[in-house]
Amino acid sequence: MHAFNLQPKTLTLAERLADMAVDALIDEAGLSPKPALVDRRGNGAHTDLHLGLMHASALSLWPAFKEMAEAAIAFGEVGLPLREAIGQIGRDGEQEMLATTHDVNTHRGAIWALGLLVTGAALEPQSSDASAVALRAARLSLLDDRYAPRPLSHGAQVAQRYGARGAREEAQLGFPAVIQRALPQLKRSRAAGHGEQSARLDALLAIMTQLADTCVLYRAGEQGLHTMQLGAQAVLDAGGSASLAGRRRLHELDQQLIALNASPGGAADLLAACLFIDRIESCDGVIQGAF
Template identity: 75%
Template sequence: MSALIARNADLPLADRLADLAVDALIDEADLSPKPALVDRRGSGAHRDLHLGLMHASALSLWPCFKQMAEAALEHGEVGQPLREALGRIGREGEAAMLATTGGVNTHRGAIWALGLLVAAVALEPESDDAQAIALRAARIALIHDRAVPPSDSHGAQVARRYGARGAREEAQLGFPAVIAHGLPQLARSRAAGAGEQNARLDALLAIMATLADTCVL
């Protein structure tokens, strides 16, 4: 069994993947110090976010991630039915998130990215190769969701204004900022003896140095 999902092996796979997704969101929020982002020091450049809200939002998404994993297990392959099931579940998860946060968008992008990755792992749980998982997620992301309602998010507006890739395009390319920059830097920093927090901060900065993030823009 993949080391990625071996923890609490007595739990159903979908529960374990949902646990990992929520843990990742909480770890990301807690990581400090992060430039201009919510962390243990404060709210950074955000006026409508704080650490407690990020934690509550992350916890509210556990059912969403579980259902996405279950959908991947049920459908068993990359295709239109799985893509549209994930889209429906993601929109329901976003509604639950907004109800928890009082309408503040804390994790819309994370629902998209982590939802794809959770589904990608559930499709082939014996494989823990990060690039293979990312490419499988990309195959799902490339499929058009016919049920998605028309919208013009802040991220989409900024992407048009600056010509930057948004979260959708980053996923469709297989998360290159993570695979080519973030994970290699994380491995290098760990190998050099950096503490885990510093290694993760190194990885974050490696991503930020190469990714034209629409939130930052």
């Protein structure tokens, strides 16, 4: 058959959702200039990460996201069987990620957040409102996976030490940092004509203003957390990342966090979650048509 006669493959719902999740991770990684995070300028506060590695990691997770969506379609409802199925898929996906990155933790938190949201979106593609998807993800996260390993992650250890809300609790509450802060800020900045990259940076900053980011707490303690929260608010107060004053504040925050070795990785994971949900809302008809 002549190449020009080939018809494009129709993607399944699971494939479309996996594409959207990976696209969200790649867009988050490339967004610049992010304070103390890997972006197109460099490695931020990290010595073991770079943009190419983040892209490779994101691509390695496509099969896991697809399998989670397929599991949601197969089980058809929130329940322990689905929770344990996606838990195992997530753990297998993490191993594939670590094999790709040579044991560097690039996206462990994102697997948790985006995996739940992909599953929540696949369960009811006709109901793609942000709050509805987040609620289904929250209901899943509240179920106890009997097969999950019990050792505490760095984030969980820090959450216990400082009384902060870790990734698990953020999901169980329905992703308030995304639904109540990031998405509204993203839409406000777009409406103000700030441009897509600036709008996404503002969404990240909105998360950072209040999130008790366990990555920052682990690396820089409460001083790092206060620096992140106050600095992010200062950027928004100065007009956001689209304004000259806001960019100056953003540069100052970047330098302060790098000096403290404080990288807001938790906020970055939630920005990816925000970008995924934003895609779900804007592609409502496309998602339903794939089902």
